[in-house]
Structure formats: structure tokens, C-alpha cells
Amino acid sequence: MKRAVSVGIVVSVALSLAAIPPLAAAAPKPKVVIEDPVGDANFINDQGTGDGSFGDFATPADVSSVTDLASISFSNDPKNLYITIDTEAAPPATQGVGYRVRVNPDGAGGSYCLLFEAFFPGAGNDLTEAKGHLRDVCEGGESAPVQVLGSILVIPRNAHKALGKGATLKAPQAQGFIYGGSYPAGVAAPTTDTTKPGSDYKLVDKKR
Numbered sequence: 511m512k513r514a515v516s517v518g519i520v521v522s523v524a525l526s527l528a529a530i531p532p533l534a535a536a537a538p539k540p541k542v543v544i545e546d547p548v549g550d551a552n553f554i555n556d557q558g559t560g561d562g563s564f565g566d567f568a569t570p571a572d573v574s575s576v577t578d579l580a581s582i583s584f585s586n587d588p589k590n591l592y593i594t595i596d597t598e599a600a601p602p603a604t605q606g607v608g609y610r611v612r613v614n615p616d617g618a619g620g621s622y623c624l625l626f627e628a629f630f631p632g633a634g635n636d637l638t639e640a641k642g643h644l645r646d647v648c649e650g651g652e653s654a655p656v657q658v659l660g661s662i663l664v665i666p667r668n669a670h671k672a673l674g675k676g677a678t679l680k681a682p683q684a685q686g687f688i689y690g691g692s693y694p695a696g697v698a699a700p701t702t703d704t705t706k707p708g709s710d711y712k713l714v715d716k717k718r
Contacts (some may be wrong), residue, residue, distance in 0.1 A: 511646065514581075515618040523632070530600045532637070534555065536589050538586065538587055538592065538706060539549070539585060539586040539600075540542060540583035540584065540585040540592065540594050541583060541584055541585060541684060541711065542581050542582070542583045542681050543583065543584050543708040543709045543711050544581060544582035544635040544682055544683070544684055544705050544706075544707075544708030544709075544711075545580075545581050545705075545708075546567070546579045546580060546581065546632075546681075546684075546703070546705040546706070547568060548598050549557065549568070549571065549572045549574035549578065549598075549641040550567045550569075550572055550578065550582050550703060551568065551569055551571075551573060551575070551578035551579075551598075551618070551686060551702040551703035552566060552569070552570050552572055552573060552702070552703075553700055553701070553702055554566040554570075555562075555701065555703050555704040556701065556704040557684075562577070567706075570647075570651055572598070572703070573607055573702065574603075574703070575597070575598040575599035576597060576598070576599050576601050576602075576603040576686075577597065577605050577607050577636065577686030577687060577690050577702040577703050578597055578598035578599075578601070578702070578703050579595070579596070579597055579609075579684055579685075579703045579704075579705055580596040580597055580598060581594075581596045581651065581683060582594070582595055582596070582597075582611060582684050582705070582708065583655055584679065584682070585594075586667070586714065587689055588715050589666065589667060590600065590642055590665060590666055590667060591660075591663075591664075591665040591667055591673050591679075591713065592662055592663060592664055592665075592666045593611055593626060593663035593665070594610075594663065595611065595633045595663070595684065597611055597686065599695045601630040601640075602630040602631055602632055602640070602645075603630070603632055604633055605632045605633050605688055606629070606630060606631060606632035606634045606635035606637065606688065606689045606690055607629075607630050607632060607686065607687065607689055608628060608629040608686075608687050608689035608698055609627065609628050609684065609685070609686055609687075610625055610626070610627045610684065610685045610687070610698070611625070611626045611663075611682060611683075612625045612626070612683055612684070613625065613672075613680060613682045613683075614648075614679065614680050614684070615680065615681055615683065616648050616670060616698075621622070621647060621648065622647070622681075622683065623646060623647060623648035623649075623672070624644070624645075624646055624647075624648075624658055624670065624672050624679075625645040625646075625647060626642075626644055626656070626663065626665065626709060627642055627643055627644075627645065627698070628642035628656070628658045629642060629693060629696070630658070632687070632688035632689075634689070635677070635689055635690045635691055635692070635693065636691070636693065637689050639658075639661075640658035640659075641654050641655075641658060641689070641694070642655070642656040642657065642658045643656050643667060643694065644656055644670065646664060646670065646672075647684055650713065651658050652659070652718065654669055656672075656713045657671075661687075664698050665715070672712075673713065675713070675715050676713065676715070677712075677713050678710050678711065678712045678713070679710065679711045679712075679713070680707070680709040680710050681710065682708045682709075682711065683704070683705055683706070683708065683712075684704040684705045685699070685701050685703065685704045685709045686702050686704075686705070687701045687702060688700055688702065695704060
């Protein structure tokens with residue numbers, strides 16, 4: 511039986527590896543917003559061009575365990591948004607790979623506005639360590655660098671207005687892909703696994 515493991519994209523301005531365990535322990539209980547069958551990383555799943563509604567979510571047998579998505583979970587506190595990505599096996603892999611979690615489609619059938627992306631070193635790219643960024647593709651393509659450090663994704667909410675008080679992250683969707691070339695202008699393709707859109711997540715501001 512296949513087991514999913516957590517993939518972490520930790521987004522923070524000044525976090526160290528030593529600081530991750532207590533931060534992770536203090537993170538609010540995550541809510542699963544996307545579930546995806548394990549075993550469907552087959553290069554057929556939508557290729558990252560749509561909303562995940564097209565594609566084969568079961569066959570043929572998966573060709574990648576590292577980019578085979580299982581679930582996406584969100585949680586938050588007043589300062590941070592936490593995102594956990596579960597996969598069949600954790601990166602890095604022999605091949606360079608990456609992950610994308612995207613939210614807030616701009617209207618029916620529109621492009622997703624906010625993207626959280628992480629890229630791992632491996633054959634085909636020039637990375638020596640994991641890199642990542644937050645991108646807003648709806649308002650001028652603004653981006654902010656992020657650090658990929660551990661088992662949980664921590665995004666400072668002041669990094670983008672879409673993470674403000676009372677905000678809702680709509681129709682989350684995720685992709686796993688092969689990553690090649692030179693960061694940041696590398697090639698995030700082909701997509702090996704993609705999920706269907708998940709449940710909206712409302713950021714709740716409660717004191718810890």
C-alpha cells in the first residue's frame with residue numbers, strides 16, 4: 511500500500527532550519543482542501559493548462575512517486591498561511607522536479623492569480639538547493655522569493671493583499687512537474703500530476 515509523505519515549502523523572510531520544528535509544532539491544525547488519488551502521476555493529467563477537470567486520474571500506472579500528489583492542506587494564524595503538500599515520496603529526486611499550488615481564478619474559466627511554487631535540484635536544472643517564489647500573475651506578474659526549507663509551507667500574510675484579514679483563497683489547485691533549465695527562467699514542464707479544484711479556504715484570524 512502506498513503512503514503519502516509531506517512535502518514542505520517553507521516561505522519566510524528570515525527562518526532557519528533550526529527554527530522549523532517549533533514553528534511546525536505551533537502551526538494550527540491543517541484543513542485538507544484538496545485530495546488526489548495516489549498512483550496517477552502519468553503525464554496525462556491536464557498538463558497544467560486547465561483547472562484539473564480534464565485528464566486521467568487513475569491510469570496508466572504512475573511514472574513518478576515524487577511528483578505524485580496526494581493532498582493539499584491549509585491553515586493559518588494572524589501572521590502566516592501554512593500549506594502542506596503530501597506526495598507519494600518526498601523530493602528531491604534524480605530528476606529535477608517542482609510543485610505549484612495556485613488559488614483565486616480570475617473569473618469563470620480564468621487564469622489562477624496567485625501561485626506558490628517550489629523547485630528542487632536534479633538532473634536537467636542548475637539548482638544546487640531548493641528555490642521558490644510567490645507569484646501574482648494577474649497584477650503585473652509580481653513575484654517574491656521564498657525559501658524552501660522544511661516540511662511545512664509558511665507564507666507571511668503581509669506578503670500579499672490576498673492573504674489579508676478575512677480573505678478567502680478560492681478553488682485551490684495543485685500540480686507536480688519536471689523542472690529543467692536555469693532558475694528562475696527554467697522550464698516547468700511536462701506536468702506529471704495535477705489535481706481537481708478543491709474547497710475554498712477562509713483565513714480565520716484568531717489569537718494563538
